[in-house]
Amino acid sequence: AQTVSRDADGVVTVGGIPVTRIAEEYGTPAYVLDEADFRARARNWRTAFGADADVFYAGKAFLSRAVVRWLDEEGLNLDVCSGGELATALSAGMPADRIAFHGNNKSPEEIRRAVEAGVGRIVLDSFQEIVRVAHIARDLGRRQRVQIRVTVGVEAHTHEFIATAHEDQKFGIPLAGGQAAEAVRRALQLDGLELIGIHSHIGSQIFDMSGFEVAAHRVVGLLKDIRDEHGVELPEIDLGGGLGIAYTSDDDPREPHEIAKALTEIVTRECEAAKLRTPRISVEPGRAIVGPTAFTLYEVGTTKPLDGLRTYVSVDGGMSDNIRTALYDAEYSVALVSRSSDAEPMLVRVVGKHCESGDIVVKDAFLPADVAPGDLIAVPATGAYCRSMASNYNHALRPPVVAVRDGEARVIVRRETEEDLLRLDVG
Numbered sequence: 001a002q003t004v005s006r007d008a009d010g011v012v013t014v015g016g017i018p019v020t021r022i023a024e025e026y027g028t029p030a031y032v033l034d035e036a037d038f039r040a041r042a043r044n045w046r047t048a049f050g051a052d053a054d055v056f057y058a059g060k061a062f063l064s065r066a067v068v069r070w071l072d073e074e075g076l077n078l079d080v081c082s083g084g085e086l087a088t089a090l091s092a093g094m095p096a097d098r099i100a101f102h103g104n105n106k107s108p109e110e111i112r113r114a115v116e117a118g119v120g121r122i123v124l125d126s127f128q129e130i131v132r133v134a135h136i137a138r139d140l141g142r143r144q145r146v147q148i149r150v151t152v153g154v155e156a157h158t159h160e161f162i163a164t165a166h167e168d169q170k171f172g173i174p175l176a177g178g179q180a181a182e183a184v185r186r187a188l189q190l191d192g193l194e195l196i197g198i199h200s201h202i203g204s205q206i207f208d209m210s211g212f213e214v215a216a217h218r219v220v221g222l223l224k225d226i227r228d229e230h231g232v233e234l235p236e237i238d239l240g241g242g243l244g245i246a247y248t249s250d251d252d253p254r255e256p257h258e259i260a261k262a263l264t265e266i267v268t269r270e271c272e273a274a275k276l277r278t279p280r281i282s283v284e285p286g287r288a289i290v291g292p293t294a295f296t297l298y299e300v301g302t303t304k305p306l307d308g309l310r311t312y313v314s315v316d317g318g319m320s321d322n323i324r325t326a327l328y329d330a331e332y333s334v335a336l337v338s339r340s341s342d343a344e345p346m347l348v349r350v351v352g353k354h355c356e357s358g359d360i361v362v363k364d365a366f367l368p369a370d371v372a373p374g375d376l377i378a379v380p381a382t383g384a385y386c387r388s389m390a391s392n393y394n395h396a397l398r399p400p401v402v403a404v405r406d407g408e409a410r411v412i413v414r415r416e417t418e419e420d421l422l423r424l425d426v427g
């Protein structure tokens with residue numbers, strides 16, 4: 001976990017630095033990311049899966065050049081899903097053959113850049129894309145390594161999963177109705193492509209492994225059909241990301257080694273039953289690596305008690321730096337971090353400064369009743385999908401990401417300025 005503690009004055013310190021100092025030097029709101037924690041989590045995933053498997057960090061959760069370097073140093077691969085993420089990865093020196101390129105509508109230009117760069121795999125998401133990638137690769141005189149993303153009819157979120165016959169969603173090619181088998185047939189015929197495996201991603205914030213079990217069963221079923229029809233055993237399968245983290249104390253996430261063990265066992269068992277060689281497994285955790293490593297530091301601006309209801313605590317950010325509460329009804333906790341307090345806990349709703357009543361950061365939480373303007377509060381577990389989904393709504397300036405490590409802080413993504421905003425404004 002993050003190296004967080006309180007000093008004698010009640011000020012929370014992270015990575016050896018008091019949050020009050022971070023606020024003074026870098027301002028608020030700010031995402032404060034613990035580099036040692038990030039590296040430890042990345043390494044944990046890497047060692048849990050071992051040399052016979054690959055871990056691709058999902059860059060959509062949070063990507064910057066510093067993060068790419070940490071991943072490279074810790075031996076992880078990288079999943080990107082846009083030309084922008086690809087450019088970030090390459091510019092920070094991630095070897096192209098350790099990059100996987102995803103997306104349900106990659107542009108021809110993006111595909112060309114990925115093939116030219118020599119990415120390790122492109123994950124094909126539609127029939128049209130199979131042909132598109134094959135043509136571009138042939139044009140460039142390449143044979144591109146690809147996987148086909150299939151939808152296995154499993155949708156998993158948190159504690160539940162549903163397995164259905166077909167899935168009504170934009171990603172992947174359904175196994176149902178023989179569509180995935182047809183996609184494989186076509187991919188195997190095209191010289192621009194080297195089909196190396198099948199990909200499946202079943203959802204987000206998952207705690208229950210049974211969804212992966214059904215997914216693995218169905219993917220291995222496809223591998224077996226491919227072997228029977230074409231005499232080819234595809235060497236890889238990717239089971240996607242989606243492993244859950246603790247946003248509040250109600251969540252109980254699984255450790256990487258348990259996940260690695262469970263996934264390896266499921267795939268091995270299914271392959272033995274189908275008399276297939278066990279393929280190389282890969283996974284794509286994003287949230288589970290970066291989510292818990294950062295918190296958002298805000299300054300309280302106003303407090304507004306509403307009799308018999310709750311107190312609204314307004315901070316200097318909001319839905320522009322964390323859209324997840326408004327978008328998914330996500331749950332977060334909050335703590336007073338610039339001092340300790342003996343005051344009674346009081347029911348609060350932490351809201352932002354945007355012109356929208358749905359601009360909520362933490363829906364229901366408790367803070368000491370004496371919380372007041374000028375206090376610093378922190379919302380934990382905002383490392384994933386907060387900076388990466390941040391917006392300029394109301395011309396908010398997107399906050400910096402400050403990395404702390406061994407008593408030192410440094411900015412890895414700087415705060416936006418008004419000049420940054422105005423630079424795009426023409427005329």
Ligand code: LLP
Nearest residue numbers: 058201204205241242243284285286287385
């Ligand atoms: N692989 C694929 C193909 C994915 O689509 C995703 C996430 C991941 C890996 C990483 O999933 P993770 O391990 O981070 O859960 N914005 C939403 C999450 C969208 C996830 C989309 N795909 C959120 O804030 O919860």
